[in-house]
Amino acid sequence: MSKFPGHLDAEAIRADFPVLARTVRNGNPLVYLDSGATSQKPVQVLDAERSFYELHNGAAHRGTHLLGEEATDVYEGARAKVAAFIGAEVGEVVFTKNATEAINLVAYTLKAGPGDEILITEMEHHANLVPWQQLCERTGATLRWLNVTPEGRLDLDHLDSLLTERTKLVAVTHQSNVTGTIPPVTEIARAAHEAGALVLADAAQSVPHQPVDVAALGVDFLAFSGHKMLGPYGIGVLFGRARLLEAMPPFLTGGSMIEVVRMEGSTFLPPPQRFEPGVPAVAEAAGLAAAVDYLTGLGMGAVAAHEESLTAHALDALREINGVRILGPDTTKDRGGAVAFEVEGVHPHDVGQVLDELGVAVRTGHHCAWPLHRALGVQASTRATFYVYNTHAEVDALADGIRYAQRFFGVRQ
Numbered sequence: 001m002s003k004f005p006g007h008l009d010a011e012a013i014r015a016d017f018p019v020l021a022r023t024v025r026n027g028n029p030l031v032y033l034d035s036g037a038t039s040q041k042p043v044q045v046l047d048a049e050r051s052f053y054e055l056h057n058g059a060a061h062r063g064t065h066l067l068g069e070e071a072t073d074v075y076e077g078a079r080a081k082v083a084a085f086i087g088a089e090v091g092e093v094v095f096t097k098n099a100t101e102a103i104n105l106v107a108y109t110l111k112a113g114p115g116d117e118i119l120i121t122e123m124e125h126h127a128n129l130v131p132w133q134q135l136c137e138r139t140g141a142t143l144r145w146l147n148v149t150p151e152g153r154l155d156l157d158h159l160d161s162l163l164t165e166r167t168k169l170v171a172v173t174h175q176s177n178v179t180g181t182i183p184p185v186t187e188i189a190r191a192a193h194e195a196g197a198l199v200l201a202d203a204a205q206s207v208p209h210q211p212v213d214v215a216a217l218g219v220d221f222l223a224f225s226g227h228k229m230l231g232p233y234g235i236g237v238l239f240g241r242a243r244l245l246e247a248m249p250p251f252l253t254g255g256s257m258i259e260v261v262r263m264e265g266s267t268f269l270p271p272p273q274r275f276e277p278g279v280p281a282v283a284e285a286a287g288l289a290a291a292v293d294y295l296t297g298l299g300m301g302a303v304a305a306h307e308e309s310l311t312a313h314a315l316d317a318l319r320e321i322n323g324v325r326i327l328g329p330d331t332t333k334d335r336g337g338a339v340a341f342e343v344e345g346v347h348p349h350d351v352g353q354v355l356d357e358l359g360v361a362v363r364t365g366h367h368c369a370w371p372l373h374r375a376l377g378v379q380a381s382t383r384a385t386f387y388v389y390n391t392h393a394e395v396d397a398l399a400d401g402i403r404y405a406q407r408f409f410g411v412r413q
């Protein structure tokens with residue numbers, strides 16, 4: 001049963017996150033508003049990794065000894081947990097290093113050639129953009145994209161004309177890491193499938209923050225990272241529909257993914273092992289499983305509701321500050337908890353530096369989404385992102401900090 005039925009008690013949650021108790025610059029308490037870059041980790045995740053190393057450390061899927069067997073159980077148990085979390089079959093979950101590697105796995109194994117098209121959007125993180133550019137360079141396929149409206153939504157007016165029988169795959173974000181925009185992925189997937197194309201959703205910013213069910217979304221591939229969902233670095237996930245993974249050649253090759261190796265050539269295991277060469281990241285998988293348990297205990301509906309209330313508060317608070325422009329939708333409709341903004345007359349790096357002096361940690365720059373910033377008419381922005389442990393008082397600290405930065409740089413009284 002949930003520790004926090006119905007709603008999240010952020011204060012109680014904070015007690016599980018040791019780092020949130022520390023002070024930072026000038027003795028200020030840490031106000032961590034950069035979970036979109038990486039989330040903090042609760043003791044449950046730290047303990048899971050530590051206890052794996054203390055009690056069970058062995059190489060999974062190798063050797064006959066007890067520790068190896070236990071490591072295999074931990075690793076495969078984590079796979080089952082992740083699969084249940086996103087409504088997938090166990091064999092449809094491939095562990096990767098992160099979301100970036102998961103997307104590259106598809107981009108490097110997809111068969112494409114001259115005449116084929118890949119459809120992406122202007123809203124993508126570079127992780128869901130550069131691999132497709134590279135695929136087109138390698139294979140002679142053509143890259144097409146949907147534009148972004150001035151409000152930071154996807155411009156779907158041209159979806160029908162851009163989706164043709166030439167479209168091999170549509171790759172779209174499930175939640176923008178800059179504007180928080182949640183595109184209508186289910187609708188896009190339906191249209192793509194009608195045109196005969198495959199669909200990959202970049203869920204790096206959605207799986208940590210809202211309930212995600214791959215069947216309901218209707219996508220063929222889904223990519224996300226453990227470290228943005230309370231889990232460890234070094235582990236990510238590619239969901240792929242079983243029949244598609246079955247037909248895909250390996251990406252990275254070596255030990256653990258082979259069936260028979262002869263000097264003349266090799267055959268490969270079925271998925272997911274086919275895509276997991278080398279000794280797997282078992283401690284990281286144990287940590288990710290603990291993160292999934294933690295989020296499941298909170299309830300993903302409650303996580304989304306908590307972030308929505310923080311985001312609504314932040315949008316209201318920032319709108320009240322003269323000279324601040326919010327990038328992207330200014331309501332919480334179809335929008336997650338990433339709030340990027342410009343402060344007139346102050347460079348984002350300067351805003352970030354002043355906030356840091358006050359203990360408020362935000363991200364500044366183009367957030368690996370350069371084309372999106374160009375489309376919105378800015379070079380860079382400051383971005384606050386919220387998660388389960390953030391409080392309304394921290395949103396106020398952000399707004400106060402922005403006002404202070406304006407006074408500091410003499411752009412407002």
Ligand SMILES: Cc1ncc(COP(=O)(O)O)c(C=O)c1O
Pocket residue numbers: 036037098099100101125127128173175176177202204205225368
């Ligand atoms: C929307 C989105 N996609 C992909 C990524 C890449 O994630 P990772 O660096 O963990 O591979 C990020 C990371 O910021 C992201 O925000």
